[in-house]
Amino acid sequence: MRDVVELGLGKIASRGYHLSDVAIVPSRRTRDVDDVSTAWQLDAYPFDIPCVAHPSDATMSPETIIALGRLGGLGVLNAEGLWARYEDPTKLLAELGDLDPEGDATARLQQAYAEPIKPDLIAERVRQIRAGGVTVAVRVSPQHTLALAPAIVAAGVDLLVIQGTIVSAEHVSANDDALNLKEFIADLEVPVIVGGCTDYKTALHLMRTGAAGVIVGVGGDDWATSDSVLGIRVPMATAIADAAAARRDYLDETGGRYVHLIADGDIQTSGDIAKAIGCGADAVMIGEPLSRGEGAPAGGAWWHSAASHPKLPRGAYCEADEPIGSLETLLYGPADQPDGELNLFGGLRRSMAKCGYKDVKEFQKVGLVLDR
Amino acid sequence: MRDVVELGLGKIASRGYHLSDVAIVPSRRTRDVDDVSTAWQLDAYPFDIPCVAHPSDATMSPETIIALGRLGGLGVLNAEGLWARYEDPTKLLAELGDLDPEGDATARLQQAYAEPIKPDLIAERVRQIRAGGVTVAVRVSPQHTLALAPAIVAAGVDLLVIQGTIVSAEHVSANDDALNLKEFIADLEVPVIVGGCTDYKTALHLMRTGAAGVIVGVGGDDWATSDSVLGIRVPMATAIADAAAARRDYLDETGGRYVHLIADGDIQTSGDIAKAIGCGADAVMIGEPLSRGEGAPAGGAWWHSAASHPKLPRGAYCEADEPIGSLETLLYGPADQPDGELNLFGGLRRSMAKCGYKDVKEFQKVGLVLDR
């Protein structure tokens, strides 16, 4: 059934589709927008909206994590970000928010992130967020998980996010101390979200590590450059649908363990959110869209967590623009612009209503058309 | 036969085509342009050209509705537009025609449409149009149909247009007073045009409500944003052809009831009109193209009826340009520009002649090529 083409003699490729290749098809039923629910729950943590923040310092500070949590979403602190490297990074963030994208923005990011990580600072941030009364999620890379996780967990985190560009359940290393995800998660007291991954098999293997959530995609957007740098480009509609099949198969093989899929890539507008759910995601990870709100830590500038890599940065620095609304308006409207950047989850809700669906899980079955 | 692809394991999408994906293929016969007819008839109302106006205040005032009717088309008044909210909206229209698309145009539209609807004004407009001696059509949204239709019908309307972004025959609501289209239409004395819809099944169900005409599409054009906001994008060639199949099947199941299809989306030029008919439409609903004529109510500016939604606007404000001709020249030429924006129905007529067809119904069978 999958469309497989022969690139050349004996070399095949399967065809993949981007979210921009598909569109939602309303069908014979419609529904009142007020009768629609966008709620979901991850492990013991309920959320009003299927919104997980990408752990970029450009958008996620302890303050904005608390604000997002109170509005019904899930903020994520980067344990390898500036809040873990500097006692008070607010001045630095202001400076980084004002860089010239045509100039040495990437080099300046690299400098800023060269400062060592201080586990004590991570613990302090966790306590601060917890005091805000919201679910606490912290992101760590697979490379630093063994070193940093104990301090993070001890500080009282609710959810640990182990996230790298590409994470597999089977990392090969000449080094004996490499992270074994399965053992690590089995021993851990807190639920883990892990990723990104881009295909059925990796998603399934990550589910088998015992993770509560799996991230699909590598955070691609207009500023990500993993295509140019690594040759890796993720057609998100296909990646999400394949991972959803892994979720189904894993549910069957475990007799009922449901792992949540969080789609992280090419999601900029309320329309993109609706399409990602329609392809099978349980929630979306949002990056740059949150930088457009008032009070964004870097004043509206945007960079990926991989944009500051010391040797091979993979993300362009995106200059700040005027904020287009408060965080609440970003999520819930009212919108005074027609482009899908405001009222992100009101747009999702209305899309669900126009198609006659009443909750996120049901909306995963919406009809899609391929037209590009 | 329909091309169905697997997006990912177990998630399929059928392939859809835009009008811009197809082109008309002339065949072995040609015909004199003077021997071709573009006339059609909806219920008891005959028209020289298959032209229905999109009910936007930017183009449809009582005056332009009368002018369009006298030229052989069908104008439509928006019962929820400015003419139903203000005693004399001409000054307001002039102001709205002069907004800055980069500024707060959408917010200003939202303010203007926050004024309550006054049923008395609707009745007055209907009488004014009727006095002009043309067919009177008024548009109301499904949400307000029960409240507004009685006054509209009492005022002497010829055709009622029930139009929302997406209208289904099966609206689910926790509210007991929701509109039941089938019952409503059965009880009504005047013929109803209803839509938009985007697929075979919804079109068929809408036909079964007893409607005289069904609108296919959601009014998409370069300024519409239902893709960004809702994730809904309608490949019009496919939507029209599917609805034409519903028309055929409904004609068969009723033993002869012919419901007219009005295509509303991505129609900007005479070439687009020809393609929409060639895909199976009986008529086209035209929006922005009518804003280019002299005497357009908002001076040439353009906005969709959904562009002023208070919480989730779905249409960008399009700044006025110099008018390119009178309304008559827009429809019948002569054109002094080669881009298909003038002589819209003369272009259709000549396309029909080049392909050897003599009327609109026959032209629905013209050959099409897919080349994008």
Place this chain on the structure above:
Amino acid sequence: MRDVVELGLGKIASRGYHLSDVAIVPSRRTRDVDDVSTAWQLDAYPFDIPCVAHPSDATMSPETIIALGRLGGLGVLNAEGLWARYEDPTKLLAELGDLDPEGDATARLQQAYAEPIKPDLIAERVRQIRAGGVTVAVRVSPQHTLALAPAIVAAGVDLLVIQGTIVSAEHVSANDDALNLKEFIADLEVPVIVGGCTDYKTALHLMRTGAAGVIVGVGGDDWATSDSVLGIRVPMATAIADAAAARRDYLDETGGRYVHLIADGDIQTSGDIAKAIGCGADAVMIGEPLSRGEGAPAGGAWWHSAASHPKLPRGAYCEADEPIGSLETLLYGPADQPDGELNLFGGLRRSMAKCGYKDVKEFQKVGLVLDR
């Protein structure tokens, strides 16, 4: 074998390909460029290069027709152009060459072509070209063929070109005096080139009229607007290949009558010429590329023969740019620019050599790849 898609239920379209969709694939053999021939022959008239000029006044004056003929190509005079309407149109051409494409260029063209045609002038031009010692070809539209052809033929033309946007062998008219191509050509003493057409069947029927050459395509290029105005867009690779099949079948059904195919559309560079031949054309009709040469009648400006239509113009006015070389350099080089606009037929010759072919007829079999 042809890829046929279902646009919607019951409405199909076959897939067509543009020249820009295909590329030539060199194969296992190469050849010395000096061993390659680009010559062809139409009826009794031999030519060094498969180059027929589009009959636009912007490029074809009696002088340039003679120049092109002496260089081995075939110029064509438009019997309905300015040379047939004005005693001396050189001043007018200079004025038309200097119009503002953003202004009223089309309206000014329409005015210029409103002057009546004077058959005496056509005869005078024919004598002038004949005196230049080259093959004389004159274009007339199907609508004016009966009226103008006698004078043209009497003046001593070698080839009559009956060309309209779309020409069929079966024109339906309420008017009894309509042109019957088959009878007309049978009675005529001079060979006829007829077109444009876009499909197998029309091409075959045109061949059966007794024409010596058939024009495939409607002269499309970046300035043509038959897509916007009529919805007609011709995927030239497909149109040429289909007409080549008609040529083959007609050759078989007549036991040896070979009708030449002249491709008229989307040919701008030497690469396009090579692709058109590779799809099966015997020669190419070139329009705008000839306007780039020194001494072009309108100083480098370009307009199609259909750009001046009084009611429905179908071609944008293209402003003059600096000439890039003499007519000889355009055709034979040497090129001092790398974009395929100079040395048009030297580029064809080298392409043939790189692929190992020795003449135009053989090169029709070159391998093509589809990659867009």
Place this chain on the structure above:
Amino acid sequence: MRDVVELGLGKIASRGYHLSDVAIVPSRRTRDVDDVSTAWQLDAYPFDIPCVAHPSDATMSPETIIALGRLGGLGVLNAEGLWARYEDPTKLLAELGDLDPEGDATARLQQAYAEPIKPDLIAERVRQIRAGGVTVAVRVSPQHTLALAPAIVAAGVDLLVIQGTIVSAEHVSANDDALNLKEFIADLEVPVIVGGCTDYKTALHLMRTGAAGVIVGVGGDDWATSDSVLGIRVPMATAIADAAAARRDYLDETGGRYVHLIADGDIQTSGDIAKAIGCGADAVMIGEPLSRGEGAPAGGAWWHSAASHPKLPRGAYCEADEPIGSLETLLYGPADQPDGELNLFGGLRRSMAKCGYKDVKEFQKVGLVLDR
């Protein structure tokens, strides 16, 4: 299995894919970047990175050839370039590096290359490079191979590169002295790299000439114009995969002779390098990317070896930009820009690690997705 379409009746084309059409799909395994090797070996010559330089004077001088060799790549001198025509071309190179791409840049290149080739100078350059302690490779065109090769070989070259736009093993010529590749290579003492070619059969025939390496592609990039000039456009993913099949079949038919494939076309970034290897290449030939480094001979300007052809140039002159790093930084980083132009082979290495592969040969099997 290969997707073959009917362009028109009886004319088929197989579908080809560009590197930009495909992307690499990480799979279930990852690997430490330090455990990955990018080394390869051609005949007796080992290299740290699969990098062969395109023989353009814009990037390859004796000095830069030595520098590239010391950094683990293979530089190539053009025996028909400026170093073979002028005693000291450095001033001329500086002048050529400063041309105006909108002006007469191509004409100036043509003048510079009109100076005759001096075999003594080639020999001198070869000795100079050899003295640098690196592998010495010299490029000659098929047309000049018989005349120039003896001097080149006598001067002590390690690898002879016989390269033209398109090279076949079966060149047809009316001239009796044409090059017979098979005989020539059989008689030669040094290993030969030959190309470019674009399909399975030509690649196989070139392998049978006894060549040690075969170049796939015609050096296409944003500045190459073989599509516009010749109609030849090479979908590199398909060309590489087809040639890799020829390599496999030739390995089998010879019982073990492995001919290396060098991909030359559309390779601009580290991501492109990874994709070319993933399609089956053993190494990549890099052109314009090397012009971005400090100390590039023409100061950063770029032109193809075919851009100076006296009659039919096929490559646009690309103006110099500021250098983005040293040659070492270009190849090995660290990058301070995120666009894949720096750290070209560090990017390759990391891509291999993300996909769990340990060497270049193994990485040829990486999964690819088609998504454009």
